[in-house]
Amino acid sequence: MSNAVLAGRALAKTYLSGDRRIAVLREVSLEVAAGESVSIRGESGSGKSTLLNLLSGLDAPDSGTIEWGGAAPAVDRRAKFLGMVFQSFYLIPELNAEQNVLMAARMVRTPTAAARARTKELLARVGLAERATHLPAQLSGGERQRVAVARALLNSPQLLLADEPTGNLDEQTGNAVVELLLELCRESRTALVLVTHNAAHAQKTSRGLFLHEGVLR
Amino acid sequence: MPWYFYLALKQLFPTGRKFPFFTAISVMGVALGVGVLVIVTSVMGGFGYELRRMIVQTDGEVQVKSRAIMDDAPGMLRTVRAIPGVVGATPYVAGPVMVLANGHPAFPMFRGLDLETVEGVANLGRFIRIGRLQDLDDDAVILSTEVAQQLGATPGDSIEIYSPLLIEKLKSDEIFLPRRFKVVGLFEIGHQHLDSTTIYGTIRAAQELYGLGQGAHGINVRLQPGVTEDEAVVRLNRVLPPGTQAFSWMQSWESFLWVLNLEKTINFFLLLFIVIIAAFSVMSSLLISVVRKTREIGLLGALGAKPREVALCFCVQAFIIGTTGTAIGVGLGFGVLAIRNHLVHGIAGFLNREDTLKQFYQFTNLPAHTELSDLVFTVVAAIVISTLAGLLPAWRAARLKPVEALRSE
Ligand SMILES: Nc1ncnc2c1ncn2[C@@H]1O[C@H](COP(=O)(O)OP(=O)(O)O)[C@@H](O)[C@H]1O
Ligand SMILES: [Mg+2]
Numbered sequence: 214m215s216n217a218v219l220a221g222r223a224l225a226k227t228y229l230s231g232d233r234r235i236a237v238l239r240e241v242s243l244e245v246a247a248g249e250s251v252s253i254r255g256e257s258g259s260g261k262s263t264l265l266n267l268l269s270g271l272d273a274p275d276s277g278t279i280e281w282g283g284a285a286p287a288v289d290r291r292a293k294f295l296g297m298v299f300q301s302f303y304l305i306p307e308l309n310a311e312q313n314v315l316m317a318a319r320m321v322r323t324p325t326a327a328a329r330a331r332t333k334e335l336l337a338r339v340g341l342a343e344r345a346t347h348l349p350a351q352l353s354g355g356e357r358q359r360v361a362v363a364r365a366l367l368n369s370p371q372l373l374l375a376d377e378p379t380g381n382l383d384e385q386t387g388n389a390v391v392e393l394l395l396e397l398c399r400e401s402r403t404a405l406v407l408v409t410h411n412a413a414h415a416q417k418t419s420r421g422l423f424l425h426e427g428v429l430r
Numbered sequence: 431m432p433w434y435f436y437l438a439l440k441q442l443f444p445t446g447r448k449f450p451f452f453t454a455i456s457v458m459g460v461a462l463g464v465g466v467l468v469i470v471t472s473v474m475g476g477f478g479y480e481l482r483r484m485i486v487q488t489d490g491e492v493q494v495k496s497r498a499i500m501d502d503a504p505g506m507l508r509t510v511r512a513i514p515g516v517v518g519a520t521p522y523v524a525g526p527v528m529v530l531a532n533g534h535p536a537f538p539m540f541r542g543l544d545l546e547t548v549e550g551v552a553n554l555g556r557f558i559r560i561g562r563l564q565d566l567d568d569d570a571v572i573l574s575t576e577v578a579q580q581l582g583a584t585p586g587d588s589i590e591i592y593s594p595l596l597i598e599k600l601k602s603d604e605i606f607l608p609r610r611f612k613v614v615g616l617f618e619i620g621h622q623h624l625d626s627t628t629i630y631g632t633i634r635a636a637q638e639l640y641g642l643g644q645g646a647h648g649i650n651v652r653l654q655p656g657v658t659e660d661e662a663v664v665r666l667n668r669v670l671p672p673g674t675q676a677f678s679w680m681q682s683w684e685s686f687l688w689v690l691n692l693e694k695t696i697n698f699f700l701l702l703f704i705v706i707i708a709a710f711s712v713m714s715s716l717l718i719s720v721v722r723k724t725r726e727i728g729l730l731g732a733l734g735a736k737p738r739e740v741a742l743c744f745c746v747q748a749f750i751i752g753t754t755g756t757a758i759g760v761g762l763g764f765g766v767l768a769i770r771n772h773l774v775h776g777i778a779g780f781l782n783r784e785d786t787l788k789q790f791y792q793f794t795n796l797p798a799h800t801e802l803s804d805l806v807f808t809v810v811a812a813i814v815i816s817t818l819a820g821l822l823p824a825w826r827a828a829r830l831k832p833v834e835a836l837r838s839e
Contacts, residue, residue, distance in 0.1 A: 262837075266833045269732065271731060271732060271831075271832045271833045271836075272831075272833045288734065288736050291733075291734035292733060292734030293734075297732045297733075299729075299732075299836065301725070303725060303726065303728075303729040303732075303836070305437070305440075305726055305729070306444075306726075307440045307441050307444035307445060308440055308444075308445060309445050309446065312440070312445060316433065316437075316733065317733055319432075319433035319436060320433055320733050320734040320735060321734075323431055323432075346446075348445065348446055364733075
């Protein structure tokens, strides 16, 4: 047993497309230590999202094992253990920024005063203190992604998985969001796995990996 | 509050939106169904209840009847009065007669009342529109407004009454003249059946018309509040001589009450379909919502939601729509019931059909009585049916795999 926050060993995933079998992941192994930041790059369709879905426990690998802090992934642990950020921000349209962030806390239990205070703090930290009561529809893309980042970090997870978080943002906004992501993870010693197309963003992480033909290098 | 409850509320009543239009439509569907159910069961229940009120206030809760004539009416009265739970008893004679006035005939029931004891059983005074019960004597009658109308008679007029006895006498070639009575008052009970067929006189006059001597046809009995009719009937029948029996008003009107109840039950189940249809609309709007929110459902999975909780989120929405709709429906129903007479008379007046209404309707005012059991059944049925409507959407939502939901465009 290693003391890695996240460990994936010999992960394989094959999709059936019509009568063709596409081996998206052949044998992927990955360890992420506490507080470490790792970037994963790869062509579109190379299986980056597939890999993140396996690591996040949302999908099961055909073979191989995954450990979250040394134990098997479990639905009950998800909300506290990891946060996720996606290319599409996936905010709940009926809830305002603050309520969206607080949703992460609700998954664990009825929000405490501390959780509410941390929501305010995080919103301020991502520069949205003034927009807390705005609905997603009233926010720009960059602002929405910052709300999503705050939501992902609310429960102080050990791990943050970000799947092309800047894919829907213009370059400048994207840069700002990645800066923010790295900074917040560094501050709270949250391990980060960042899937990105952007070489400059990848440079900023402590380790850069490539996914190519089902293998991670 | 668990997150799925919170989110269910927020999806129905989104933050920052003043009026939740889509929710309102689903809620209104349920509310209309429940409203109609409340109104119809209450009005149907009202017929039974009004009937009870009228019968009990004219005839008492229990009647003691003999197969033959009750010869010793005073003795029988003493027996009946001695039964615990009986607070009043009055003998009566009742039978069909022919009435002539101003050349118009009518064939009502003549009910002979014992003026000394009748007030202890019946509350006839409240039905009398003109005159007073005390004005009755052996040569006077009080007519129902219906009979008075048929005869064209008004108080102060004189009428002639022919009894069946007179016809018997006629067969044996005896001459027996009709008896003259003076009209001293008019009454109106409000039930077409009772009104069109009754005239009141004294028991002595009736005994004379029927040649009964001191006999009576039966005894009307009033019970102490809280004593049930069935209890009293059992107690009475234990002491009554053979050939004489006590009946509760429900037994006397059993078939009519049974039909009333059957009508109510059938109506209830037919109208329940409005609620069922409303539930289908709740189901379809929730199904649309599941499809529309596929990606958000995926996100909930990514945030750590379990499929069971996702399902609950949609069930709770159906439940909230159901309870809100039911609450509004009950309010709506009672609101309409409160103004029902204005509505009925307004519509009848508008169509110039007030007379038709009176002729064919059993009561001059639309009765309504809400049985608690009917109300509870309506409320429970509506909430259960609407909540069931959430099961299919909930199942669809729970079955969504977060990965696929998040991938969907
Ligand atoms: N549910 C699925 N069914 C069939 N094929 C899939 C499914 N999910 C992903 N794929 C295929 O797997 C490959 C990798 O997809 P993905 O992991 O989304 O790539 P990336 O995120 O690197 O762009 C693609 O060719 C995609 O078409
Ligand atoms: Mg992808």
